[in-house]
Amino acid sequence: NKQILLDNRPTGEAQASNFKLASGTTPPLKDGEVLVKHHFLSLDPYMRGRMNDAKSYTAPQPVGQVMQGGTVGEVVESRSPKFQPGDKVVGMGGWQEYSVVSADQPGSIRKVDTTHVPLSHYLGAVGMPGVTAWYGLVKIIEPQAGQTVVVSAASGAVGSALGALAKARGCRAVGIAGGPDKCRYVTEELGFDACVDYKQHKDAGSLSKALKEACPDGIDGYFENVGGMVMDAVMLRMNAHGRIALCGMIAGYDGQPIPMAYPQLLLTNRIKLQGFIVSEHMEVWPQALQELGQLVGSGKLRPRESVAQGLESAPEAFLGMLKGKNFGKQVVKVA
Ligand code: NDP
Numbered sequence: 001n002k003q004i005l006l007d008n009r010p011t012g013e014a015q016a017s018n019f020k021l022a023s024g025t026t027p028p029l030k031d032g033e034v035l036v037k038h039h040f041l042s043l044d045p046y047m048r049g050r051m052n053d054a055k056s057y058t059a060p061q062p063v064g065q066v067m068q069g070g071t072v073g074e075v076v077e078s079r080s081p082k083f084q085p086g087d088k089v090v091g092m093g094g095w096q097e098y099s100v101v102s103a104d105q106p107g108s109i110r111k112v113d114t115t116h117v118p119l120s121h122y123l124g125a126v127g128m129p130g131v132t133a134w135y136g137l138v139k140i141i142e143p144q145a146g147q148t149v150v151v152s153a154a155s156g157a158v159g160s161a162l163g164a165l166a167k168a169r170g171c172r173a174v175g176i177a178g179g180p181d182k183c184r185y186v187t188e189e190l191g192f193d194a195c196v197d198y199k200q201h202k203d204a205g206s207l208s209k210a211l212k213e214a215c216p217d218g219i220d221g222y223f224e225n226v227g228g229m230v231m232d233a234v235m236l237r238m239n240a241h242g243r244i245a246l247c248g249m250i251a252g253y254d255g256q257p258i259p260m261a262y263p264q265l266l267l268t269n270r271i272k273l274q275g276f277i278v279s280e281h282m283e284v285w286p287q288a289l290q291e292l293g294q295l296v297g298s299g300k301l302r303p304r305e306s307v308a309q310g311l312e313s314a315p316e317a318f319l320g321m322l323k324g325k326n327f328g329k330q331v332v333k334v335a
Pocket of ligand 1: 044045046128129132153154155156157158159176177178179182225226230246247248249250251252276277278279321322323324325326327328329330
């Protein structure tokens with residue numbers, strides 16, 4: 001069982017040398033356990049935060065242990081009546097080829113239906129990232145028809161789901177993404193009304209001018225994935241009583257300072273800003289996954305993936321994703 005461990009914690013920017021390839025064995029199954037062969041690993045920005053030994057909403061990733069993370073795969077052996085060999089499952093198997101899971105532990109693994117939706121999408125649009133988009137939009141932004149909703153990192157795993165969700169609620173959906181290819185995908189394939197390439201702008205003032213064109217009626221809801229200059233530019237265009245769902249601030253994940261340039265606008269525009277962690281809202285997952293599944297099944301949401309080949313490629317693919325080298329949901333196909 002090939003595995004990738006966290007070998008040491010990063011100081012500043014994360015490096016490939018923070019990880020180590022190892023090989024372990026899977027223990028024989030006890031009653032109630034299943035053996036899962038992983039087909040895909042999920043690489044997610046939150047993993048960067050967990051590499052630090054810092055106070056956060058979950059415990060840090062332990063050094064010397066298998067990198068934790070979402071996986072989809074297939075049951076190959078079962079000592080539980082709930083699962084049969086061949087069942088496709090999603091779980092938290094970590095960066096390794098196989099995992100042994102207690103089928104009775106709530107939330108450990110769940111069966112997924114791959115008739116209409118490819119297995120890997122359960123790590124993206126119809127998985128945790130999709131539900132994240134749904135929660136921030138529906139529960140925090142609470143958009144009304146005719147309003148304008150903006151999302152940063154719009155071509156990514158979370159951001160890409162916002163367009164179809166916002167359009168379904170009668171909103172104008174505007175993305176912000178890095179580069180012409182990502183922006184083209186956001187408008188042409190994801191159904192956003194407009195997309196602004198933040199890499200064309202050196203400062204928040206210039207980016208906010210481009211946002212004014214894309215959002216002629218101002219911005220009512222903002223789904224924030226990035227922080228820094230991008231957030232400042234959006235703040236300059238927010239309407240009174242706007243709502244900001246603070247989902248992530250990837251611009252600061254390697255420890256860069258991300259000051260907010262215009263906090264006074266929160267006051268003068270009476271803006272609601274709320275952070276959230278999707279795993280604390282398990283009650284919405286069934287409803288969110290149902291809507292996301294329908295959007296993907298009907299072709300209204302067309303998720304894109306960056307697929308790295310082989311377990312060994314996980315560290316480089318992860319570091320690349322933090323810098324925007326991914327295009328859509330970053331996964332690893334385990335050989
Ligand atoms: P993505 O697939 O969006 O990949 C990350 C993207 O971030 C990159 O592709 C890049 O896109 C963009 N990016 C990276 N650095 C910068 C930067 N300095 N400035 C602007 N953009 C940058 O990742 P996810 O969809 O998985 O995650 C998106 C966000 O959602 C993250 O902040 C993550 O932490 C957060 N999140 C929060 C959850 C919660 O419960 N609160 C749950 C899941 C995710 P580009 O090329 O366009 O710059």
